[in-house]
Amino acid sequence: MLSPKSTELVRATLPAVGGAIGEITPLFYDKLFAAHPALLRDLFNRGNQAQGTQQRALAGAVAAFATALVENPDARPDAMLSRIAHKHASLGITADRYPIVQRHLFAAIAEVLGDAVTPEVAAAWDEVYWLMANALIAIEARLYAEAGTPDADVRVPCVVVARQAETPEVTTFLVRPADGRPLPAARPGQYVSVQAALPDGARQIRQYSLSGHPENALQFSVKRVTGDPAGEVSNHLHDHVAVGDTLLVSVPFGDVTLDDGDSPVLLASAGIGCTPMTGMLSHLAATGSTRRVIAVHADRTEAAHAFRTDLHQLVAKLPNAAAHVWYEHPELPHPTTRTGRVDLTTLDIPTGTTAYLCGPLPFLKTARAQLLASGVAAADIHYEVFGPDLWLGTDA
Template sequence: MLSERSAETVRATLPAVGGAIGEITSLFYDKLFAAHPELLRDVFNRGNQANGTQRQALAGSIAAFATALLEHPDTRPDAMLARIAHKHASLGVTAEQYQVVHTHLFAAIVEVLGEAVTPEVAAAWDEVYWLMANALIAIERRLYEEAGADGADTWREYRVVARLHETADVVTFLAAPLDGGPVPAFAPGSYVSVQVELADGARQIRQYSLSGRPDGMLQFSVKRVAGAPDGEVSTHLHRQVHTGDTLRISAPFGDVTLADGDTPVVLASAGIGCTPMIGMLAHLAATGSQRQVLALHGDRDELSHAFRADLEQLVAKLPRAEAQVWYERPLGERPAERTGLVDLAGVDIPAGATAYLCGPLPFLRSVRAQLLAAGLRPADIHYEVFGPDLWLGQEA
């Protein structure tokens, strides 16, 4: 994919670029938002920009893509590209915006690295950028076409039909299309973007997993993010959005979705990572699946465990399913529950299973390592992480 001449230059300069990529991406975002403040206001997650996680994710994806080009020159890192493309499609990223990003990213590279950026170095990294950008543009164009979008616009107005309180911090919204049309098709494990207008006029966007399959509606669940500061969009949805209100919601996207077949399935989650897993279980139950299913979940305690009753009910509907639950600080004692973090010692992992993981990064790393030790193939372990993917390209 990468020309031989550019590959030599990228290989020689990757340590320098990689070592400075954090500074480069930080400066890039400063330049981008100075020139296009509307992107920070209406597209990018302001919280992730403030805490630096989005900048880390961009740095990691660029370095991982360049490394993949050098280490596997005859293959394209499709898994990495698909993850990014689905997120971009859910935000409505357009092909034209890649040129805007290129302008400010390369200005940042030149400013940080100075005279080291010779015309040859600039040309090589320009090739890397456009290989990645054009691949993403092509994938995103296909995703928009599959969603029936006019260009990159997949947004529709929905009316909130119901609000369901799952826990003190988790609310489920059921929303029906305002135009009376059918809800878009989606795969189990998909997410949607929700855009809300905040008090300062910003139209911020967040992604939420579809946590069920009610007829004629989309169902997504929102955990209120508490901290310093609190999550802007989750707090707004919890406090300001009620039955009868209107929400702007994208078509469903997501690269970590339940594949058809009859192989065993392992669904592992922690905290609010249970939402896509409940969506997958709901699909399996609704279709009368005969697959062997092992549902694993870890949480702080029983009261924090969203969809606790749903997990029990859905597993009971599946003839070959079982659930294992861990609580760090359990409030009671039940035979089916364990104390502490998710520990697969003594858990019978089905041979040849496909695993789907969702939760915080330490949980993902721990459970993935345990599943590998249990004999699952790396290619059969898929993960979803909420927020910027700081693990991108590090699966090994």
Template sequence: MLSAKSAEVVEATLPVVGAAIGDITPRFYDRLFAAHPELLRDLFNRGNQANGTQRQALAGSIAAFAGALIAHPDQRPDAMLARIAHKHVSVGIGNDQYRIVHEHLFAAIVDVLGEAVTPEVAAAWDEVYWLMANALIAVEDRLRAEAAGPDGDQADLWRPYTVLARYQETEDVTTYLVRPADGRPVPASRPGQYVSVRTELPDGARQIRQYSLSGAADGALRFTVKREAGGEVSGHLHDHLDTGDTVELAPPLGDITLAHGDGPVLLVSAGIGNTPMTAMLAHLADTGSTREVVSVHGDRDQLSHAFRADLAQLTAKLPNATAHVFYEHPLGDWPADRTGLVDLSTVGIPAGATAYLCGPLPFLRAVRGQLLAAGVPAADIHYEVFGPDLWLGA
């Protein structure tokens, strides 16, 4: 993959570049959006740009990819590439934009590091960039072709959907049932995937967000939205998207999906992270699965717990399933399974289980650590995080 000469240069300069990426990425985005303001208006998540999480995610992925090339020169970090590729396709990033990013990223590197960027250093990191970019382009082309289907348009995967119904799960969580407005079939999906929703905001921006599919429906898609504090898209959808309205969706995507097989399944979530887990549990129930299934969920209290009834009903449909719920602050006379944060030491983890995790990043770190300590192999632990994946670099 990476040439021997470039590998030596990248290994020698990785500490310097890595240490400076926190300065490079803001400079890069400032240059990029100055030259292409339409990208911030209609492609990049303005909220994540404002709070810096998208910039941290970019920094982590570049540094991690370079480090992987050095540590394992004969291997390609396919898991990392798949995660990024699904996100790119879901928001409509195209192949031509890699050249735009290259131009402004390398200009930012020179701005920050100055004379340290010798022609030799520039050439080595240029090789790293295009190895990553071309690998992503190949994966993204395949994903677009699969999403478009044999008769679809790979250049524009967005389609109008009609809202058939909306359900208020909790005070700040709403589920939407939507059907293609053009009469074409619903695109295929797998339990655990998400859809991208594009909506026009009052200032004319067309912002995109991803929301997990929360279950199957005949001839329709079902996705769930939590109203986030200060979330301009989630708030807009809650306040303005009603039955009979039309909304634009991209096809279902996402690399963390329920794998086929007969082995035990462990589903662990916190808060709104139970949306993909609900879809996985519904799929297992709908297919009459006899697999051993253990669901574990943590929430603030009973009222904030979306899909609380679904968890009980779906678990009851499965012959070898159990559910365990932890509430930090359980309410009064309501029954509470366990009090406090999720503690897997109090839950029986089936031998040979494949674990799927979803929730805030601190929760994911804590639960993954518990699973590793319990002897679950790292390869059998899969996670989905909402928003930029700040864990990717690790």
């Protein structure tokens, strides 16, 4: 891992670098996109850049990796690396991108910290960067090989064979490879990257969870993102992509997947976080699982709840499953004990339960705390968050 000399230098400078990382990462992206504008146009999420969420996620990942190297020199934060590598693989990131990132990141560090970045300090942080980068390159190469795309050409032209409005805000798309090739293998909980050609010529990419496992098709669901900035890709898909159109869709990736064991499982979601959970439930129902299944969902109202009917139909197909739904503002008769925010501590959660969470970050943090209070082991709580992972590197 990190050399002894570099460990001491990184430990000594980590507070300064960590304290300035909020200045370093925006400057890094400015330099990167000035030199390579196509990266912003066709790879990086322009909405996340505008909101600053991607910058904060990168800052958290770099600081967390450096801290892990210093505090646990004999261990590597593989969970964090796996999360990043799966995202990178879904985008088709290749090894030649890492020197480009290094060049502009270190230029930003030097500009922000000035004389504090001596040649020795720069060399120590360069060692941190390449330990992280080379680990990611190796994991990504393995993912590409497993997906049958060793050249990182992960996107396949797919024809939209059906689309279904789940709610006014959520639409499900079914796609098949245009050339008739077999569908790529997918595990419950994974996602695909979808590239859309936008009116200004940009080819923006977004990840969408597989929300089911229909025969002979990939199924993903998209929530229309409103506000400022509005979701470029989600609105384009809703408004302009019809049956018969072609999209570039990646093979599935994602490290938060349903395990194959027989232990009890809890699936908890909020809002559009129901998409991977619906995919997991559909897999359990299709395979005739006899596992104890606790399905939990939270939403604003019944009308906003995508896959509301599917949830109850899938649970009914499982012999040892139950659904628990909370609505903040019920429109129909609804139990007062299930009105408002989710409280997982009110449920009977069996010993040995494995939990999967998906939803907004506040929901994830609250749900995890409630599960820990209910006796679920921290190692058995897995989460998926849409967009830049601002929880990455915490004790989650």
